[in-house]
Amino acid sequence: MATSTVDRPADLTVDAATLIRDIEQYLAQQAPRTAHPLVTKTTAQLVTEALQQPASETTTPAPELTAPARWLKILPNWTLAILPARRAHGAGRQITVTQHLELTALVLQQYGHHRGGLRSLSGRRCILGAQAVLYRLGYGDEHTAEEACRQIQNVLRRRGIDEPYHQWNDRSDRELDDVLLLIRDAANHSRDNA
Template sequence: MAASTVIRPADLTVDAASLIADIEAYLAQQAPKTAHPLVTKTTAELVAEALQAPDVELEQTAPTLTAPSRLWRIIPDWALALTPARRLHGAGRTITVTQHLELTALVIQQYGWHRGGLRSRGGARCILGAQAVLYRLGYGDEATAEAAGKRMQNVLRRRGIDEPYHAWNDRGERELGDVLHLIREARNVSDG
């Protein structure tokens, strides 16, 4: 096992409820905004057509999450499933593989990045550990996490790397930027 390396954000002041609220805000932002459930165009597209204006593109901004408090970062991952906010907002929430990958990167940014295990004593997470946080909070299911893992694995294969992405994460020369780049590159790959 590689030596443990932890990289953490400096200001960690909120709890899992805030993390869940931020994830919910991101997911709401990603939902198509249509005038009626049977209408396939978004409201912005319909307005643009009506005004004979050029197509209006919906802004796709990356979500902003607030870092969880130290307590929420260090409790066992199974306990995340018991949080009141998870039961209220996240239980069984379906997300896409692309959303899972974006949120995985954000969990790493907020909890801190770790190599040498799923998590550090201080709560920093590796890629798999960040995926586990999302799963335990009820965002996506095993199939979503596995599909995201396959995307990351395919990106590594295209780079000529055959080791599993979780082993790649743990290599001594790996840095936070490498990990985030892999996740975000996989986010932009289609499942085709």
């Protein structure tokens, strides 16, 4: 069984819009809080609201994606860059290396783990494939992704493993739990060094 190490219920599908919603929820929890405890919105939220059009001039929200979630999950990664949800939420959004690593784990948990390539035909991802999803959705930039790669590789070196992490991911005995532990160790190390 070289394609995946995770058995997922057939009715559990994750589309890009759902993934973006979960990423945005995670990032909202990470947002800096205002100085006064009685103020529940961040400064960025208050500024955004102040710049929005009055309620009488608001536009109709974009319709929900009608394509089946399975199709959105298995489309090539480059198509993620043109999704309406990506343009609305993720386009060009800067994130920290720690956030990139934690979101990589989120993608793997939702899409499933894959060995032997960036992605499987069913949409499961390897570590590098999960990082590509984030990049294509507009979360972070090349520098963020490259530094996250270095953090993952550093954790492997501390464990005495010299092979590149994408080869480590592809080993036949690699399980999702192993991969998540590696990524979370890298995220913790990144947080400690920030």
